[in-house]
Amino acid sequence: MYAVEMVNIVKKFPGVLANDHVTIRVKKGEIHAIVGENGAGKSTLMNQLYGLYHPDEGEIFINGEKVTIRGPKDAIKNGIGMVHQHFMLVDTLTVAENVVLGSEPVKGLNFDMKKARQDVKDLSEKYGLFVDVDAKIEDIPVGMQQRVEIIKTLYRGANIIILDEPTAVLTPQEVEELFEIMRKLKDSGKTILFISHKLHEVMEISDRITVMRLGKVTGELETSKTNPKEIARHMVGREVVLRVTKEPHEPKEVVFEIKDLVVKDNRGLTAVNGISFNVRKGEIVGIAGVAGNGQTELVEAITGLRKIESGNIYFEGKDVTGFNPKQLRELGMAHIPEDRLKHGLIKEFEAYYNVILGQHYKYPFSNGTFLYHDNIFNYTKDLMEEFDVRPRKIDHLGGNFSGGNQQKLVVGREIKTNPKFLVVAQPTRGLDVGAIEFIHKQILKMRSLDAGILLISMELEEIFSLSDRILVMYEGEIMGEVKPEETTIEEVGLMMTGHRFEEVRRG
Amino acid sequence: MNKKFMAILVPVVSVLIALAISTIIIILIGKNPIDAYGALIKGSFGSKQAIADTVIKTTPLILTGLAVGFGFRAGVFNIGAEGQMVMGALIAATFASNFGFLPPLIAIPLTILIAMSVGAGYAAIAGFLKAKTGAHEVVTTIMLNWIATYFASYMVTGPLKVGSGTPKSPEIADSAQLPILMKVGAIEMSAGIIIAIIAAIFMYILLNKTTTGYEIKAVGFNPYAAEYGGISVSKNIVLAMAISGALAGLAGATELMGVHHRFLGELSGGKGFDGISIALIGQNNPIGIIFAAFLIGALRTGSNEMQFIGVPKHMVMIIQGIVIFLVAADRIVRTIMIRKRVEK
Numbered sequence: 001m002y003a004v005e006m007v008n009i010v011k012k013f014p015g016v017l018a019n020d021h022v023t024i025r026v027k028k029g030e031i032h033a034i035v036g037e038n039g040a041g042k043s044t045l046m047n048q049l050y051g052l053y054h055p056d057e058g059e060i061f062i063n064g065e066k067v068t069i070r071g072p073k074d075a076i077k078n079g080i081g082m083v084h085q086h087f088m089l090v091d092t093l094t095v096a097e098n099v100v101l102g103s104e105p106v107k108g109l110n111f112d113m114k115k116a117r118q119d120v121k122d123l124s125e126k127y128g129l130f131v132d133v134d135a136k137i138e139d140i141p142v143g144m145q146q147r148v149e150i151i152k153t154l155y156r157g158a159n160i161i162i163l164d165e166p167t168a169v170l171t172p173q174e175v176e177e178l179f180e181i182m183r184k185l186k187d188s189g190k191t192i193l194f195i196s197h198k199l200h201e202v203m204e205i206s207d208r209i210t211v212m213r214l215g216k217v218t219g220e221l222e223t224s225k226t227n228p229k230e231i232a233r234h235m236v237g238r239e240v241v242l243r244v245t246k247e248p249h250e251p252k253e254v255v256f257e258i259k260d261l262v263v264k265d266n267r268g269l270t271a272v273n274g275i276s277f278n279v280r281k282g283e284i285v286g287i288a289g290v291a292g293n294g295q296t297e298l299v300e301a302i303t304g305l306r307k308i309e310s311g312n313i314y315f316e317g318k319d320v321t322g323f324n325p326k327q328l329r330e331l332g333m334a335h336i337p338e339d340r341l342k343h344g345l346i347k348e349f350e351a352y353y354n355v356i357l358g359q360h361y362k363y364p365f366s367n368g369t370f371l372y373h374d375n376i377f378n379y380t381k382d383l384m385e386e387f388d389v390r391p392r393k394i395d396h397l398g399g400n401f402s403g404g405n406q407q408k409l410v411v412g413r414e415i416k417t418n419p420k421f422l423v424v425a426q427p428t429r430g431l432d433v434g435a436i437e438f439i440h441k442q443i444l445k446m447r448s449l450d451a452g453i454l455l456i457s458m459e460l461e462e463i464f465s466l467s468d469r470i471l472v473m474y475e476g477e478i479m480g481e482v483k484p485e486e487t488t489i490e491e492v493g494l495m496m497t498g499h500r501f502e503e504v505r506r507g
Numbered sequence: 508m509n510k511k512f513m514a515i516l517v518p519v520v521s522v523l524i525a526l527a528i529s530t531i532i533i534i535l536i537g538k539n540p541i542d543a544y545g546a547l548i549k550g551s552f553g554s555k556q557a558i559a560d561t562v563i564k565t566t567p568l569i570l571t572g573l574a575v576g577f578g579f580r581a582g583v584f585n586i587g588a589e590g591q592m593v594m595g596a597l598i599a600a601t602f603a604s605n606f607g608f609l610p611p612l613i614a615i616p617l618t619i620l621i622a623m624s625v626g627a628g629y630a631a632i633a634g635f636l637k638a639k640t641g642a643h644e645v646v647t648t649i650m651l652n653w654i655a656t657y658f659a660s661y662m663v664t665g666p667l668k669v670g671s672g673t674p675k676s677p678e679i680a681d682s683a684q685l686p687i688l689m690k691v692g693a694i695e696m697s698a699g700i701i702i703a704i705i706a707a708i709f710m711y712i713l714l715n716k717t718t719t720g721y722e723i724k725a726v727g728f729n730p731y732a733a734e735y736g737g738i739s740v741s742k743n744i745v746l747a748m749a750i751s752g753a754l755a756g757l758a759g760a761t762e763l764m765g766v767h768h769r770f771l772g773e774l775s776g777g778k779g780f781d782g783i784s785i786a787l788i789g790q791n792n793p794i795g796i797i798f799a800a801f802l803i804g805a806l807r808t809g810s811n812e813m814q815f816i817g818v819p820k821h822m823v824m825i826i827q828g829i830v831i832f833l834v835a836a837d838r839i840v841r842t843i844m845i846r847k848r849v850e851k
Contacts, residue, residue, distance in 0.1 A: 305734060326737030335735065343735040348728040353721065357736035366718045
């Protein structure tokens with residue numbers, strides 16, 4: 001008997017196939033982990049179960065019965081509760097008030113605070129979910145806020161509880177407490193869906209695992225019969241994408257170096273924890289890692305977009321720590337950002353304004369005060385020709401190009417500045433095969449022209465086929481450095497899930 | 508091409524719909540709409556005097572419309588044009604009453620410069636607060652409006668007070684008054700309109716032809732991409748607010764130097780807030796703003812004439828309100844247009 005069955009779920013977003021015929025079956029009373037990299041479609045799938053999105057195709061069965069979930073209300077009616085990655089609590093209300101919010105007990109016409117407090121206390125004791133019912137949310141730690149969220153689902157009668165990356169915000173001790181609670185819930189017959197990309201947690205707590213990659217299910221495993229290596233392989237995928245041929249090329253002197261770099265994320269937690277490495281001219285250094293392990297923060301710190309807590313950055317031997325993006329660009333750094341719609345492009349600007357971003361104040365585009373539109377137009381025409389951007393309309397708005405052509409505009413813009421050092425983050429995310437090959441060739445061309453290149457990618461195939469050296473990042477630290485020809489995908493996959501190079505080699 | 512076409516079409520269609528609705532209302536109150544609109548046109552364009560009056564009413568509306576519209580293009584919502592206009596005019600009035608010793612060639616530009624600088628500085632406070640602390644400019648500019656209003660009323664009832672009756676400041680020196688282009692009876696139309704049109708041209712050039720305009724627009728559209736491209740987001744937010752405030756201060760200057768010749772309460776009279784509507788109708792485009800200001804200016808001037816034949820002058824407020832509603836909700840109009848095209 002399955003508590004949850006989602007069959008052939010298809011969910012499309014503009015330009016993205018988030019769920020591609022996904023089927024998942026969860027047994028009653030088990031802890032079922034859904035594992036995959038960021039962007040694999042885990043949260044999208046669970047949001048459809050909770051009614052926040054509606055599947056384009058496919059069917060959902062709860063306890064064997066076909067259901068249509070139009071919104072969270074329907075989900076709650078079917079006994080489904082969800083604890084989101086970002087808590088949905090009212091900071092200025094108490095724990096008890098938050099739990100009952102939306103289905104408050106009443107006495108006559110009044111809100112029955114006494115009963116609310118008692119109900120929350122009862123639930124808290126029954127499942128070992130320790131909370132202070134009278135404390136305000138803003139005054140309690142994150143771990144307790146999460147317990148409030150879990151009580152909220154129980155208060156609404158949930159038998160199936162979805163936890164979306166619940167450990168991401170917790171300290172190791174809080175994680176242990178959470179696991180204790182999950183076991184208690186399981187013992188009392190609740191079914192738990194647990195989203196994560198941390199393999200040791202999944203190994204510890206789950207009964208069964210569904211692995212997702214790029215919107216598809218790539219593996220259904222029994223936790224007791226599998227190992228991190230196998231999960232990692234399903235997670236990062238093995239299908240061979242085309243490999244571009246890489247000519248041997250002798251690297252020259254060091255162009256870029258970081259020492260003991262520490263950077264915090266938006267929540268103020270340490271995202272990059274004392275990393276050091278260098279990049280030489282004419283070499284590609286790849287950084288592999290599951291998304292969300294500090295790569296984004298590392299790139300932003302290197303390119304001047306994020307504050308550096310401690311450590312140093314050197315460009316051609318010169319200390320450039322704390323330089324802003326303009327100063328770094330002046331020195332000869334270029335950056336192909338991971339999110340082209342956030343950093344890379346201005347959707348409302350025409351192509352010709354997008355391709356001069358970062359160079360717009362310099363000759364031949366400007367004399368410092370006035371723009372030279374003729375030069376800008378001609379430059380854009382040349383760039384679109386050279387990088388095969390379609391449609392070839394220089395006044396097409398940035399947001400109206402397809403993803404691949406937007407990326408070509410960004411890649412073209414950055415490469416045409418003739419950088420000495422190029423930071424390339426997730427350059428082929430969401431692109432088709434043709435565009436991927438084109439962009440890989442451009443990156444290799446920069447290498448042959450003796451630019452130093454730092455490549456950050458979640459695509460292991462991409463890292464393997466382009467890099468001269470590979471660094472593996474996990475929770476803000478470097479797990480090890482390997483050469484692509486001397487390692488295997490499995491070895492790197494293990495390092496990506498938190499095993500140091502020395503452990504991996506020891507076996 | 509299509510985008511530009513829509514930018515013109517939406518306000519024009521909105522005005523036509525507004526006129527259609529007002530026609531129905533005029534019929535419902537038992538008047539003849541043709542007579543009413545005839546009176547409206549006669550009142551705003553029917554005589555030299557009417558035209559001069561329309562131009563006088565239009566001038567400050569162009570400038571406050573430009574102020575707000577420029578802010579929108581830069582991604583800031585400057586609701587404080589009113590306060591910036593008041594402060595600019597008030598401080599300029601204080602200085603210009605002593606400019607009798609200066610020739611007009613110096614006194615006029617100097618007075619304008621003072622009003623613009625004060626407007627710019629006053630708006631820059633909100634810009635600075637937004638850039639440094641994230642305080643939203645809508646909130647801060649509204650608060651700054653009240654500070655300006657009460658400060659001005661203190662000044663004209665206290666330190667600057669002259670005469671009795673309406674609180675007002677002393678008259679500015681003759682040499683600081685704008686030259687008069689046209690004089691019809693008691694109505695004097697000053698060169699303010701020329702200043703307003705020059706300001707619109709300036710805004711067009713700044714936004715479309717300069718690196719500063721490029722940077723300001725980039726920050727307004729996508730601050731993340733702007734920062735990535737080496738553009739300072741905080742600097743450009745402050746700059747955008749300052750330029751917007753300078754235009755509002757200029758509106759204060761033309762009212763002071765071309766119309767009232769002294770500071771008094773009705774000098775601003777909500778024209779800073781009108782700027783928001785005008786920027787909306789004009790689609791934040793300098794030329795569109797000139798037309799929108801003329802539309803509103805003409806409606807207001809003509810409304811008195813309409814009142815004479817028994818149609819309440821508030822009818823123009825209804826027209827104005829409907830136009831603003833439709834332009835703000837331009838999706839409604841667009842949807843209707845697109846559906847029509849599909850049906851064809």
